[in-house]
Amino acid sequence: MALVTYSQLINVFKQILSDxxxxxxxxxxxxxxxxDSTADGYHSHGIxxxxxxxxxxxxxxxxxxxxxxRELALGSFERWNGKLGAGPLNAxxxxxxxxxxxxEFGMGCVALQNGSHxxxxxxxxxxxxxxxxxxxxxxxxxxxxxxxxxKEANTGNNPLIVAxxxxxxxxxxxxxxxxxxxxKMENLAMNGKELPFPGGYNTDxxxxxxxxxxxxxxxxxxxxxxxxxGLSILVxxxxxxxxxxxxxxxxxxxxxxxxxSQVFICFDAKQMNSDNKHKELVDEIINHVTSAxxxxxxxxxxxxxxxxxxxxxxxxxxxxxxxxDVWNKLLARI
Numbered sequence: 001m002a003l004v005t006y007s008q009l010i011n012v013f014k015q016i017l018s019d020x021x022x023x024x025x026x027x028x029x030x031x032x033x034x035x036d037s038t039a040d041g042y043h044s045h046g047i048x049x050x051x052x053x054x055x056x057x058x059x060x061x062x063x064x065x066x067x068x069x070r071e072l073a074l075g076s077f078e079r080w081n082g083k084l085g086a087g088p089l090n091a092x093x094x095x096x097x098x099x100x101x102x103x104e105f106g107m108g109c110v111a112l113q114n115g116s117h118x119x120x121x122x123x124x125x126x127x128x129x130x131x132x133x134x135x136x137x138x139x140x141x142x143x144x145x146x147x148x149x150x151k152e153a154n155t156g157n158n159p160l161i162v163a164x165x166x167x168x169x170x171x172x173x174x175x176x177x178x179x180x181x182x183x184k185m186e187n188l189a190m191n192g193k194e195l196p197f198p199g200g201y202n203t204d205x206x207x208x209x210x211x212x213x214x215x216x217x218x219x220x221x222x223x224x225x226x227x228x229x230g231l232s233i234l235v236x237x238x239x240x241x242x243x244x245x246x247x248x249x250x251x252x253x254x255x256x257x258x259x260x261s262q263v264f265i266c267f268d269a270k271q272m273n274s275d276n277k278h279k280e281l282v283d284e285i286i287n288h289v290t291s292a293x294x295x296x297x298x299x300x301x302x303x304x305x306x307x308x309x310x311x312x313x314x315x316x317x318x319x320x321x322x323x324x325d326v327w328n329k330l331l332a333r334i
Contacts, residue, residue: 002324006316009035013050015334020057021064026089033088037120039320041311044183045120047322048190051329053087053119061258062086062116068093071113071244076105079243080112084258087116088123094264095124099131102266112262113245115139122174122308124264125163129170133266137161140236140248142257145178145220148229151205153218156248157181158235162304165269166282173304177232178220185211190323239263 013031022030034053038046056062063084072079078097082090094110101108118124121137128135141156157178164171176182180199188195189211198207200214200221207221208214222228240247245261269278290301 001321002327003319003321004327005319006035006039009038009047009320012330012334016050016054016330019333020054022086023065026064026086029092030086030088033092033119033123037123038322039312039315040120040122040308041315042120042122042183043322044181044187047330048187048326049119049183051326053117056116056256056258057086059256061256068112076101076107077109077242078111080110082112082115084114084116087118087260090115091118091121091124091262091264092127094262095127095135095137095266098135098264098266099128099133102133102268102271106271107265107267109242109266110264111239111242111244112264113243113259115245115260115262116258117141117260118262120174121159121161122172125161125172125174126170126305128266129163129165129172131266132165132269133163134165134269134272135161135163135267136265137263138235138239139260139262140239140246140251141260142254143248143252144182144218145222145232147233148222148226151219153220155229155232156236156251157220157222158232158239158248160231160235164282165278166286167279169305169309171282171286171303171305172308175223177223177228177235179223179228180211180220182215182220185215189215 010031013034014027017027017030034046034050066083066085068080068082068090070078070080090112094112098108098110118139124137125135138160140158143153143155145155145157146153147155157176159176162173180195195209195211198209201217201219202208202213203217214220236248239261242263243261246259251259286303289303292301294301
C-alpha cells in the first residue's frame with residue numbers, strides 16, 4: 001500500500017485529466033471530486049474508479065467540450081440534456097442549478113437525461129447540505145442486479161442520496177440499492193477481503209460473502225431484499241419519467257453504461273424553518289438516535305455522514321492509504 005497526501009491526489013488527477021482533453025477548470029473540478037471521494041474513504045468511487053473514468057473518455061462514451069442544454073422549464077422544475085458529458089461535471093452543474101432554484105422558489109428539481117456515471121453520488125449531497133439545502137438525488141444504472149426472485153440482472157442498483165444540513169456536521173446518506181455497491185465489492189476483492197455480511201449469490205446459487213464470487217455471478221442481493229428490489233424499480237421510473245431519458249432497460253441494450261438518467265431535488269432549509277427551529281428539530285432526532293446504548297461496550301452510535309467526517313479529518317492530517325498498484329499506474333501516466 002502507498003501513503004499519499006490529498007494535494008498529491010489533486011495534482012496527479014488534474015494532470016491526467018488535462019492530458020485527456022479536459023479544460024483547466026474542468027480538470028480542477030473533476031480532480032477535486034475524485035480526491036474528495038478518496039479522502040472521505042470511498043476509494044471505490046475515487047482513486048480506484050479514476051482509470052475506468054478515463055477509459056470511458058478514450059472509448060468515446062463520455063464526450064468532452066459539451067455543456068448541458070435546458071429542454072424544459074416549469075417554475076421550480078427543469079429538465080436538462082447532459083449530452084453525454086462527464087458525469088461528475090454534469091452532476092455538479094445539476095445540483096448547483098437545483099440549489100439556485102431552491103433559493104428562488106423554496107424547492108428546486110433538476111432532471112438530467114443523457115448523463116454519465118456521477119461517481120460518488122454523496123458528493124452532491126454534501127454540496128447541497130453545505131449550501132444550506134435538504135437534498136434528494138437519484139440515478140439509474142445499467143441492469144446490474146436481479147429483482148427479487150429473478151436469476152439474472154434485470155434492474156439497476158440505482159443509488160440514492162439524502163442530505164440534511166447540520167451545524168456540527170451534515171447528515172448525508174449515500175447508498176446503492178444493492179446490499180453492497182459494485183465499487184465496494186471490487187475494492188474488497190482487490191485487497192483479498194471478504195464482505196462483513198452475505199452480499200449476493202455465487203454461481204452455484206449459494207449466499208456468499210466472497211465479493212469476487214458475487215461479481216462473477218452478477219447476482220447481488222438488493223438492500224432489504226424485496227424492498228430494495230421494489231425501490232430500485234421506482235427510482236428507475238422516477239428518473240426516467242422526469243428526465244424523459246433512458247431507462248435501465250434501454251441502457252442495458254447498449255454496449256456500455258452511459259446515457260444515464262438522474263434527478264436532483266433541493267429544498268432551501270431556511271425557507272422551511274428558521275435557523276433555530278431547524279437546529280432544534282435536527283438535534284432532537286440525532287440526539288435521540290445517538291443516545292441509544294451501544295451493542296458493544298465502548299461502541300458509538302453513528303448516523304449517516306458522521307464516520308465520513310472522521311475519516312476525512314484523519315486522512316487530511318495523516319495522509320491517505322491507497323493501493324500501490326493503482327497509484328503506480330497513475331504515476332506512470334504523467
